[in-house]
Amino acid sequence: MNALAARRRHPAAIALLLMVALLVTGGLYAALAPEPAAAAAVTADQVSEGQALFRANCASCHGLNAEGNAPDPGQEEEGAYGPTLVGAGAASVHFQMETGRMPMAAPRPQAPRVNQVEFSDEQIEAIAAYVASLGPGPARPDEEWLDWEGQGDAGRGGTLYRSNCAMxxxxxxAGGALTRGKYAPTLEDVEPVHIYEAMLTGPQNMPVFNDANLSPEDxxxxxxxxxQMHATGNPGGLSLGNLGPSSEALFIWVFGLGIMIGTAVWVGQKGA
Structure with missing residues (x-):
């Protein structure tokens, strides 16, 4: 017993116990840690390919190293420059390029959606990997958060939409006009992943709804x-663009007033 007590009091005993504890903790973490995310599958070759594609197609606006280009005097509102992409993340690159908004054909207040995408999925993945390597930023959402049919709550989503998006x-x-030639695009026929990435990254004039504002479930x-709203259609009749009372009032003025005038003219002619 005296020998055991003496070993416990040895100066190296504490250091030895700490080393054993660290080894056990490290072993348990390695055995129980979850599998790395999909981003871990990015290879150095993919990043290198993305860098080459970026410099050939994006650097003229966003800078050789994605540091961005300052706008010329008086051009701030015309989009004649590219912001820095350091920290933009893979989700932002995927959204902008998969919807055809980037590269822009010409400077304008807002990049429109283009159905004809210039790059393949592999090329977009490579450019996204390169941009993601420049600094931490929003990653692409997991499939779990895109399963709106199986796990989404449309009723709760309607409350969130009216509070954060409808304005x-x-x-x-259906979209709406903003100031200085800008607009909020329609969400009809937009892929779920692009709606999610738009909320996550805040493209164009849209605010950023990160996970602190709207959770992945939100x-x-x-x-x-x-x-679900767009799948329901318009069982009540003509949608008139789903633009609300403005289009309805215009319809009444043009057609309703036209019918009234035509009827008055017809009655006058019959009375004569």
Whole structure:
């Protein structure tokens, strides 16, 4: 017993116990840690390919190393420059390029959606990997958060949509005009992943709804509401663009007033 007590009091005993504890903790972490995310599958060759593609197609606006280009005097509102992409993340690159908004054909207040995408999925993945390597930023969402049909709550999503999105995209997600030639695009026929990435990254004039503002579950519910609303259609009659009372009033003035004038003219002619 005296020998055991003496070993416990040895100066190296504490250091030895700490080393054993660290080894056990490290072993347990290695055995129980979850599998790395998909981003870990990015290779050095993919980043190198993305860098080459970026410099050939994006650097003229965003800078050789994605540091951005300062706008010329008086050009701030015309989009004649590219912001820095350091910290933009893979989600931002995927959204802008998969929707055809980037590269822009010409400077304008807002990049429109283009159905004809210039790059393949592999090329977009490579450019996204390169941009993601420049600094931490939003990653692409997991499939779990895009399963709006199986796990989304459209009723809850409608409440979130009306509180956060309807003032720009309209209550029917048909889009709407903003200032200085800008607009909120329609959300009809937009892929769920692009709706999610838009909320996550805040493209164009859209605010950023990160996970502190809208959780992944919230974003999925918003997608469920938008997709279900557009799938329902317009059982009540003509949608008139789903633009609300403005289009309805215009319809009444043009057609309703026209019918009234035509009727008055016809009655006058018959009375003569």
């Amino acid at each position: 720009c995209h309209s209550s029917a997600a 974003k999925r519910d918003v997608i469920a509401y938008v997709k």
